[in-house]
Amino acid sequence: MDLLRFITAGSVDDGKSTLIGRLLYDSKSIMIDHLEALEKQSKHKEDGEIDLALLTDGLRAEREQGITIDVAYKYFATPKRKFIIADAPGHIQYTRNMVTGASNADLAIILVDARNGVVEQTRRHSIIASLLNIPHIVVAINKMDLVDYSQDVYNNIVIDYAEVAKKLNLKEVKFIPISALNGDNIVEKSEQFPWYDGPSLLELLETVTLEQDIDLTRARFPVQYVIRPQTDALHDYRGYAGKINSGIYKKGDTVTVLPAGIVSTIAAIEVNGKEVEEAFAPQSVVLHLEDDIDISRGDVIVKADTVPQVSNELEVLLCWMDQKPLVSGNKYVLQINSKQVRAVIKDISYQLDVNSLEKIHQPENIGLNAIVQATIKTASPIVFDAYQELRSNGGAILIDETSHVTVGACMIQ
Template identity: 65%
Template sequence: MDILRFITAGSVDDGKSTLIGRLLYDSKNILADQLEALEKQSKNKNANGIDLAILTDGLRAEREQGITIDVAYRYFATPKRKFIIADAPGHIQYTRNMITGASNSQLIVILIDARQGVIEQTRRHSIIASLLKMQHVVVAVNKMDLVGYSEEVFNDIKAQYELVAKKLGLPEVAYFPISAFDGDNIVEHSENMPWYKGTTLLDYLEQVPINPHTDSGKARFQVQYVIRPQTEQLHDYRGYAGQVISGVYRKGDPITVLPQNMTTRISKIENNGKETDAVFANQPAVIHIEDDIDISRGDFLVHKDELPEVSQEVEAIVCWLDKKELSEGNKYYLQHKSKVIKAIVKEIEYQIDVNTLEQIPAGQNIRLNEVVKLRLKTASPLVFDRFGESKATGNAILIDETSHSTVGAVMIV
């Protein structure tokens, strides 16, 4: 089965955690002992006698306040698909948490309170989805039970959001009228909204197409580890271990080693300890080559007719994640998957208003949660694709040299 990674987002108290709890509960992905613990801890009980939000609001501060602060991850499966859910915080000051949770997601579920309609935080999260090139957007109009299950209210909110989606150029948007508290249209169709003829939310999540593991993408393989046992039995063994990021690699394929820009051929491929003729996207592999080339951790093996970019200067959109401010001239480690290199901020070009997507002049110091366009210079060549072409090889992180904390989420443009 394939895996769908999606994130829920919305304003505070829109019901994100309750929605995830409902998906887990109604799809029977909660164990008996978990259910017993839920019943004891529940204060805001629904018809089942439990508070479903507790399933994701794991931090003590979140339980006491009834809000989500950190990004909580949950895993569940149905007979059709596996799911990884990120429950993002709703407060403005936790925008960075929402961005980090969305960076690895293929779909975003944006909750809208049926009583409130499209608000500022709805637009903010939609803009972030646009920046992160999300494949699919789901608008779940929640708390329909509090507006009398009104079709008119749902249609009005849908019309409001269609204007936002058109302005941002969101590729695909699906709309669902739901009640996370009561379970309407989430796993089962609602008897309270006979006017809604679409699928349930879970049906949609099970069927929505995501990038399949085929050979349609450009071949990208980054070396994570050079295997050289140097034993008597394996004296000449030299293999390059890693995961196929995209595309397909076959025995005999001509490839280019980057950033060295040297060509060779694949002599052997191992997968799961056995030789194989080909490996595909997301599969681990050990690749052997015909020629003796000096290859290190972080180098790329690519098809010679599908070359990525190689440069020591990159332009990037950066979401700043640290309380210590970002300034021109600051030095950081840039981690691009397995490769870590030193980088300096050469220029901050402009700041992006996450409420409007407008480009505004950047101050000298960039603060927590702000998003900027900047230019980085690296100590050695970086191999990359632009974020719009490949999220996997177009993203990176900035790391503080002294604290080793992650301070910036990077999208190469």
């Protein structure tokens, strides 16, 4: 059974937490003891209904404010698929949280309040989804019960959002009219929408194709661990463990170890302790090479026909996540997959206005949540692909050398 990672995003009070609560509740993915706790916490509601938003608002402080501050993750499963949901905050000052939640997402649900239509936050979240190259976008037009389930309201929002999608070159966009509060079109098709002939939200999530999102042509295998038991029984054993990010590896394939550029041949492949003839993304494997090569954590084993870029200077789109402003010349640790290397911000070209995509050249103060185009120089060469071409080998983070806090998310250009 495959796994779909998706994120929900929208403006404040668009109903993201209620939507996720409805998905969990109606798909019977809530444990009995959790349900009893929710019933107790929902006693303040006059109608006696369970407050579904409590399923994702896990922090008491944010619940008391009535908002979701951090990214809340939830897991559930149906007979057809497993799911991990990231509920991103809707406030404008939490852009970095959406970037964090969306970085590994296969799909984004962008909620639109049927009463308000496409607003600034809708565009902002759509721009971030575009920058992060999320393969599938679902526009869930919520609170349709408050506009009398009007087809005209729905159609007008579809037309407005189609313009946004065209401008941002979003890959695959689906539209669904829903009422999260009432459960219309969430798990089951609703009779309130006789004019809508598409699937319910859960049906779409269960059937969206993920196989095509895994790149099986460009083979990338970042080494996470070098296995050398050094026992009498396994005296000559040398294996390279990690997860195949993309591509297919077969016994006998010619491969190149980067950044050194040394060529060798795959002698054996292990999956779950057993030898196999081939392995593919996203399997975790142990590779064995014919030659005795000095390979370390962070090196990348690639097939000779599809070689990535190797450089110690990167052009990146950088989302800044620290309270301290970003300044040219600052030093950090850059991590891409399992590789860590010291780095310096060489230059900042411009700041991107995530509401209009306007480029602000020579920005004066680059603070929390800003997105900028920057040049980063690393102490040693790293192996990468452009983020828009191969997400799994084009994303990196910046880490503060003293506090070890992640201060930036990078999309390599």
